[in-house]
Amino acid sequence: MGTHSHHHDYNFSEQFVFTGRAKTLSLVAIVVGVVAIAFGLLSSDHIMVERTYANLLLMGYYFTCVCAAGGFFLAVQYVTQSGWSSGLIRIPQAMASVLPIAALLLLVIIIGGLFSHNLYHHWYAEGLTDPQSPNYDALVAGKASFLNAPGFLIRQVVFMGSYSICSWLLAKYSYNEDMDGSLNSYKKSFKLSALFLVIFGFTTPIWSFDTIMSLEAHWFSTMFGWYNFAAMWVSGLCVITLIIIQLNKRGYLSWVNENHLHDLGKLIFGFSIFWTYVWFAQFMLIWYANIPEETVYFYKRWEPEYKPWFWINILINFVAPVLILVNRDFVRNRNMLAFVCILLLAGHWLDYYIMVMPGTVESHRGFGWIEIGAALGFVGLFSFLVLNKLSKHALAPAKHPFLEESLHHQI
C-alpha cells in the first residue's frame, strides 16, 4: 500500500442533475414566498407593511450573508492553500456565484424600505437633523455625517458590489481551471482571495452597522460587526455542510466522506463558540456598565414579548452545538450533523429576528404567515439558484492542484 497512490475510481466529471422533487419544492416555496410578501406589502394595515419589510430585510440579509460566507470560505481556502477542502469546493463556489443576485435583491429591499420609511426611519425622516424642527433629534443629527441616505446607499453598493465581484470571480476562475488545466487560475485565485479578505474584513462590520444596527440609530456597539460576522460564517458553514450531506445521500460527491464532514463540523463547533463569545462580550460589558444609552438595546429585548426568545437564542446557538458536536462520533455521523446544521440555521434566523424586529415593528412583533412565507420564499430562491448553478459544472474541480490531498484527507 502506498501513501501516495493515484488509483481511485471517482468520476470527477459527474454533474448534479437538478430535476424532480428538489426543483418542484424550491419553485413551490418561491411561489408561496412571493404570494405572502405581495399580500403583506399590499395590506391596508401599515403595521403589516412594516412587518413585511422587516421580514424582507431579515431574509434578504440572511440570504446575502450565506452567499457571502460561500465567497469567504473560498478566499480562506485559497489564502491558506488548503488541500482538505478542494474536493467539496464546488458547493461554496455555487453559493458565491449567486451572491450578485442576493446582493441586488437586498439592495432593492433596502432602497424600498428606506424611501417608504418602513425601515431606517429612526435616522431617515423629515426634520431629524434640523434644530428648528419639532422632530429634531440631537443624537441622530450628530451621526448625520455617516448616517445619511446618499452615503448609506453608496456604501451598500460599494461593499456588496465588491463582495459580489470577488466571489463571482473566485468561482469563475475555478470553472475556467476545468478547461485549461494550468496553474494560472489557482495563482489568480490566491491573489484575489488575499485582496478580498482585506476588503471583507474591514468592511463587513461597517456593512452590518449600516444594514442592521442603524435600525436603532441611537444605539451603537463596536462588537456588533464581529457578532454579525460570526452569525454569517456559522450559518454559511451549516449550509455548505447540509448541501454536502444531501448530495452524499443521493450518491453524489463520493470522494467527500466523514473526514471532510468532521472538519466542517469542527469549524461549526468552533465558530458557534466564537459567536457566543462575541455575543456575550457585547452583552456583559453593557450589563455591567449600565449606561442608559447602551442598555436601551437590551432593555427592549427584555420586554416580555422578546425575553423568552432572547434566551432561547443562546440555547440553540451555543448550548446545543457545544453539547452535540463535542462528541467525535456525533460530528462524523451524517444525520446528527445535518440535525445540528438545521437547528443552527433556524437558530440564526431567530438571532437575526431578535436583531431586526425590536428596532422595526417593536411590540407589534409576531410569528405568522408572513414570517413563514418570507422565510420559505427565500429558502426556495436560494435552493433554486444554488442547485441550478451547481448543476452547470462538474462536482469536482478536477484540475485543482490539491485535489489529490483532499481525497486522502484523514483525521
Added chain:
Amino acid sequence: MSNTKYIIGSFADPDEMMDGIDRLQANNIGIYDCFTPMPIHGIEAKLGVRPSRLPIAAFCFGITGTMLGFSLLYYTMTYDWPMNIGGKPALPLPNFVPVTFEVTILLCALGMVATFFFRNHLFPGRAPRVMDLRASDDRFIIAVDARENTDHEKIANLLKEAGAVEVKYNERKYVSYE
C-alpha cells in the same frame, strides 16, 4: 534460548514499513509497537490502536477548573465579603463567566500536558528512553516482542523482504538518550 527481548526492524521508507506490518500480520506475528518520525495515515487502524483517552482526562481537568474558578469567585465576591459594585447583585453571574471560563481552560491545558508527560514517562531531569534512537530522526521502526514470537529468523526474513535496512536484536527494551 537467546536473551533477545525485542526485534527491531528499521525502515528508511514509510511505505515499506507499512508493507512490513502487513507481512508480519499475514503470518500471525503480533507487533508490539511502531515508531515513526512523522504521523502516518491509517497506521492506527492497521495496528488496532485504541483511540486516545486524553479527551476524558481533559474533561475531568476542565470540570475541576470550572468548579474551582466558580468556588473562588463565590467565596470571595458573594460569601466572604460581598460588595456593592455598580449596584449589581452580590451574585453577578455574567461577571463570573470570564474568570470561570479562563480557569477551566488553564486547568484543562496544564492537566493535559501533565497527563501526557506522565503517560510517556517524561519527567523533569529524566533522560527520555526510546526503543530506537533513530525513530525520532529518519527511520521507521517496527518492534516485535521476541519472547512471544519465538521464530526470530522468520521475523527477520519477513522484515528484510519488506525492505528493512537493518534488523536489530535488542536485549534491553529501551535505549536511553543519556
